[in-house]
Amino acid sequence: MRFPAPIEIGPLTPAAQDAVRELATAASVHDGVAPLSEQPLLRLGEDAHDLTHVRVQTKTGATTGYLQVDRGGDVASAELVVHPDHRRTGIGTLLLRTAERDARLPGRSGAPGQRGVPLRVWAHGDLPAAQGLAAARGYESVRELLFLAFPLDGSVDQASAAPVPRPGYRVRPFRPGSDDEAWVALNAQAFADHPEQGRLTVHDLHARTAEPWFDADGFLLLEGPDGRLAGSVWTKVPTDQPDGVRDGEIYAVGIDPAARGRGLGALLTDAGLHHLATVGCTRAVLYVDGDNAAALATYDRAGFERAAIDVQYAPGPVS
Ligand SMILES: CC(C)(COP(=O)(O)OP(=O)(O)OC[C@H]1O[C@@H](n2cnc3c(N)ncnc32)[C@H](O)[C@@H]1OP(=O)(O)O)[C@@H](O)C(=O)NCCC(=O)NCCS
Incomplete structure (x- = not known):
């Protein structure tokens, strides 16, 4: 040594x-x-x-x-x-x-x-x-997390009109305090296979809502016809960005597994992009697992492109 x-x-x-x-x-x-x-x-x-x-x-x-x-x-x-x-x-x-x-x-x-x-x-x-x-x-790469980006400066006018949910569904801002438990339960369902996001607790939620970047208007919940949460999109605009940079993150989009396959993920992605454009972001960014084909297809259709990569290594041979 x-x-x-x-x-x-x-x-x-x-x-x-x-x-x-x-x-x-x-x-x-x-x-x-x-x-x-x-x-x-x-x-x-x-x-x-x-x-x-x-x-x-x-x-x-x-x-x-x-x-x-x-x-x-x-x-x-x-x-x-x-x-x-x-x-x-x-x-x-x-x-x-x-x-x-x-x-x-x-x-x-x-x-x-x-x-x-x-x-x-x-x-x-x-x-x-x-x-x-x-x-x-002797470590090996076992997981890739892709960082995707999408310009918001004029190529598409996301700020002009909010996407309209299908009949019976409603998009509304998160209400701190009253939505906490319901959102954590939805998030755990939506990210049941995700090692980090699916483990978020009410304590973790509160750590994030106490951060200076937190904005309930950028945390949108989708209510289904039965009044229960069917999905959510959480956006994050970091407060400490260098001059001239105004990135907004699609922080997490999650749909209840029972409500999948109906275009709700695309709807919430558009709702998040609309919000980020409305608050003046010039670039939307997000992280997605390299093997999450459904999410990659959604973001690809929305126009996102790969900008960087995070890799998770494991001591080999992989255990
Ligand atoms: C990656 C990081 C932790 C390495 O720290 P470090 O203290 O410089 O690493 P070590 O001195 O113990 O290097 C051990 C060996 O790793 C390899 N290595 C380290 N840096 C390297 C480099 N820049 N290029 C190629 N090999 C490198 C070499 O084999 C090195 O042995 P050597 O110096 O005898 O050639 C450091 O560069 C860092 O903090 N990077 C940013 C954070 C990060 O990427 N963390 C993830 C780590 S998996």
Whole structure:
């Protein structure tokens, strides 16, 4: 090991959380892609039995690396980043080895027969460095998350008229407080096969509705003829975008499995695009799994094109 610096495993103090955010920003500026996704950033301050924070520092206390492992799902999902000024010194390898050990821990200690879960590591942007580290440690790509984009500046006039739902259906904004449980239940149904989105709880929902970007008018629910939720489209316009950039994300489109095949996904996608155009976005963006043929077809028809890719790696041979 070329690397002599202190490593700290455990919950992060507020100052340590700030240091990790600064590290993530430095990597974003250097790499052109954010190294940590929204959920790990939202959980920096959490102290949970199935969540591990690992921070690497210099002897003088500067944060040079960070790893978060979430062992709460069917797989242990890890995200890690090394400060651009401290790369190729073995910190990435150290963090990855720590993640491998952490994934072997049971979700709850003491439960009989618990043996940990397979490890998955996200590489946002699938940068050459991540590919190099993955190859050096014998990892294989097991999942692709595509980042799609669609220009909203004049090519189609999405702002002119909101799409009209079919008779009996109604599109309305989310009502914080009264729609929470019903939406979480709908989301779990709609994303039953999705490892992250399908696990969102009311607590996770509240973490997002408390964010500065949250806008209930951009979170649209589709009510069916029976008055129950049949689907939703949630849009997100980040508040900290650089000058001249006004991206709006189709954050999640979900349709109740019982209501699929009736064009409701396309309707909600259009409703989300209409909202983003109305609030002045010049580009719509979204993430979709590379093997989600139904969603890819919907977004392809709407005119989205592939702009970037995130890859999930697993230690080979794939477990
Ligand atoms: C990927 C990342 C974590 C690597 O961190 P690191 O501390 O520089 O990695 P290490 O020093 O442990 O590198 C170990 C090996 O990985 C490979 N590697 C690392 N960076 C590489 C690069 N830029 N190009 C090719 N191979 C690379 C090499 O084989 C290296 O061994 P070597 O230096 O003896 O040649 C870092 O570049 C980073 O934070 N990137 C942005 C976030 C990210 O992509 N995270 C996902 C990781 S899967």
